Amino acid sequence: MLKVNNLNVSYGYLQVVWNVSLEVGEGEMVAILGPNGAGKTTTLKSITGLLAPMDGSVQFLGQDITGTPTHQLPHLGLAFIPEERNLFSAMSVEDNLLMGAFTIKDKAQIKKNLRYVYDLFPRLEERDVQLAGTMSGGERQMLAIARGLMSNPKLIILDEPSMGLSPENVVAVFETIEKLREEKVTVVIVEQNVDTTLKFANRAYVMEQGRVAMEDTSENILSNDHVRKMYLGIGD
Numbered sequence: 001m002l003k004v005n006n007l008n009v010s011y012g013y014l015q016v017v018w019n020v021s022l023e024v025g026e027g028e029m030v031a032i033l034g035p036n037g038a039g040k041t042t043t044l045k046s047i048t049g050l051l052a053p054m055d056g057s058v059q060f061l062g063q064d065i066t067g068t069p070t071h072q073l074p075h076l077g078l079a080f081i082p083e084e085r086n087l088f089s090a091m092s093v094e095d096n097l098l099m100g101a102f103t104i105k106d107k108a109q110i111k112k113n114l115r116y117v118y119d120l121f122p123r124l125e126e127r128d129v130q131l132a133g134t135m136s137g138g139e140r141q142m143l144a145i146a147r148g149l150m151s152n153p154k155l156i157i158l159d160e161p162s163m164g165l166s167p168e169n170v171v172a173v174f175e176t177i178e179k180l181r182e183e184k185v186t187v188v189i190v191e192q193n194v195d196t197t198l199k200f201a202n203r204a205y206v207m208e209q210g211r212v213a214m215e216d217t218s219e220n221i222l223s224n225d226h227v228r229k230m231y232l233g234i235g236d
């Protein structure tokens with residue numbers, strides 16, 4: 001579904017991503033892990049048109065989308081939920097959700113999608129008129145993900161959804177991610193909570209100093225102490 005070939009990305013003269021290649025199949029959840037500054041966010045930004053790679057290409061559903069502006073991606077079926085979340089704080093939960101359906105013209109379809117996300121996340125329906133800015137961190141992340149779902153995406157890309165949240169909110173975010181798993185939504189996720197992420201992801205790419213250091217199934221990574229210690233800073 002998503003194929004990233006040999007991406008090289010720099011900020012000015014400083015190259016921070018080197019020959020990164022990734023592949024994501026339909027229905028998979030794939031994690032991109034690695035220490036701070038490894039180039040994970042930069043990789044996502046160049047996949048989603050926020051940064052232009054020096055070279056390399058990105059294919060989505062067989063189409064070359066390298067350099068396609070971010071705002072066009074939902075039309076193609078790709079929803080990007082950036083770290084900053086970009087909710088409209090002064091608008092209600094429901095209005096934020098409806099904004100997520102901007103690619104859809106058919107009102108009946110929008111209504112159907114709203115029903116779908118409310119069934120998936122009843123908390124949002126309970127708070128449909130609440131201003132997004134007054135929701136808890138975990139609820140805001142749930143809302144950002146639900147808003148992404150409103151465009152019927154074929155792929156959701158999540159950048160550090162649990163970033164800056166309290167432990168209870170982190171749990172709430174992973175409950176949201178579990179729902180995406182149950183719904184078999186194809187997901188690419190960058191996360192710092194490595195152990196929890198690997199419980200949900202099928203596979204992971206581990207980045208180090210701008211390169212893909214290794215790629216394996218979550219199961220193998222979780223059971224490999226050397227990899228856990230060496231690349232992920234966890235383990236005994």
Ligand SMILES: Nc1ncnc2c1ncn2[C@@H]1O[C@H](COP(=O)(O)OP(=O)(O)OP(=O)(O)O)[C@@H](O)[C@H]1O
Nearest residue numbers: 011014016034035036037038039040041042043192
């Ligand atoms: N706008 C920028 N200008 C210059 N350098 C940048 C910029 N953004 C990121 N970098 C540098 O690029 C490198 C990769 O950063 P990036 O944010 O992609 O890493 P990351 O793996 O997502 O890290 P983190 O987990 O801390 O978010 C880092 O050395 C960072 O300092």
